[in-house]
Amino acid sequence: MAHDDGGGVTADVLICGLGPAGRALAHRCLARGLSVTVVDPVPDRVWSATYAAWADELPEWLDPAAVGATVDQPMAWGTRAHRIDRPYVVLDTNRLRESLELTGAEIVADRAVELTTGTASLASGRLLTARRVIDARGIARSPALAEQTAYGLVLDARRCAGLEPLFMDWRADNGAPADAPRSFLYAVPLGGGAMLLEETCLAGRPALDGTALRDRLHHRLRSRGIELTGDERVERVRFPVEGGRPGRHTFGAAGGFAHTATGYSVAASLTAADAVAAGARAWSASARAVYRLRAAGLRALLALPPADIPVFFDTFFTMPPAAQRAYLSGRTDLTGTVTAMRTLFDGLPPPLRRRVAAATLGMRIRSRIRIPSAIMEQ
Incomplete structure (x- = not known):
């Protein structure tokens, strides 16, 4: 258990950032009996993004309840259809977060502003110390970095009858000019009878903005006979797909785990969390x-x-x-x-x-x- 020796919190591991990567690493450190301190400005925040992975990427220790839906053979479209013979899972973000429980950790609601090998300076002026300090705060946006952007709507799956799950669909029925930057449709079940339909700019510098993606998604859905009411829950996505710093003191997207071709980093972080908690190097x-x-x-x-x-x-x-x-x-x-x-x-x-x-x-x-x-x- 972390303790205060008068100079700040002392722990085996200090993790800054409580997104999926930081929380998974903290969870596995606790499972190994380490004392853990975690720092995040809003440690109880709800995760609003949709996370997905290939089923064979998930570690054995992950609670199966974290999987919200499984697609046995998702479809991909370039100029023609391709059946992907690999199960794809969409994670239930609430159950994923709950499964990565932090009982026993010292949770500090603050913002880390400067990290060194063994210390973290916080916005409040507090200084924390630990044997290992790990940055899992993600990547700050910058015009110099390529980004992935998306605009999505969550619909009752019954309104999407006939639309099978799509890993990516590049067909040109979204109303965009032929010479405009391309975007694709991502369509996956979320569980509980809901389906996410998302127009996605895979990577751009600059990436397509949310307004353009919204208009393209609306046009695409109309062209496929899917009517909208205006009451659908909206999901907006914008994050860098590059800019991480691989090393012993970074983890998750901050540590270069994001795949530049897909933007995915959660599955890689879950997979590596246990080994990194045990002290192994993430970067051979x-x-x-x-x-x-x-x-x-x-x-x-x-x-x-x-x-x-x-x-x-x-x-x-x-x-x-x-x-x-x-x-x-x-x-x-x-x-x-x-x-x-x-x-x-x-x-x-x-x-x-x-x-x-x-x-x-x-x-x-x-x-x-x-x-x-x-x-x-x-």
Whole structure:
């Protein structure tokens, strides 16, 4: 149990930030008998975002009640349909938060303003100390960072009859001009008879704003015969997909866990929480190499002309399931990630391949070039 020795709270672990990543890490530290202090300006805040994961990503210790809905084989659309043979789960945010209980932790309602190896200075002027201080506060927004944005509506699933769950749907029925930045429809059950329909800008610098996404979603739903009443619950999403700092003293999105191609970080944080609580390093040499490769993938994605994006994802979702899984979930799987990126690159049409190569390497490509076999290992 944390205690106060006159100079501030002393604990084995001090975690700043109580989003899913910070709370999961604190929960696993407590499960291992460590004394834990957590700092957050509003520690009891309700999580309003929707979190999802591939079922095989979730750790065994997670309470099964945290899963709100499961889609056995979600659909993806580029220019054509792709069935993903991998169960996908949508987490019940309230039950997830409750399952990551913090009994025994010292909870400090304050804002951390400066962190060092063993201390945290708070906005109130208080100084906390611990053997390990970990930053799990997420990533601050900046115009320099690519962001994911989305505008979603929660509907009674009966009003969406005939619309099956969609991991991403890039079809052009959202009213956007052909040369405008692309967005896709994300449609998943939430459990309890509700369904989330969300127009999403996967990554942009700058990203599409909420007004544009709202208009696109309304147009798309009308085109599919789904009428709105105006009383639907709204979900707005905006967060950086880059900017984390991998290291021993950061965790979750703040620690570089966000996947630059999907924005997902919760499943990776849940998976790593127990090992990090035990003192293991979250960032092996392989994990750091995968992190750099994913950053290269983001550069390529941001550079694609709008018309190329559905074709790019057609190629991705025709890859073998193992390659898809390695790229989407293999945070420490260097071999699998390299294989997936090579497979994707080889499957792209030649003009698109040249654009991806140019963006990935940060160089101009004026004519046809031969890509060395080691390109994806750099």
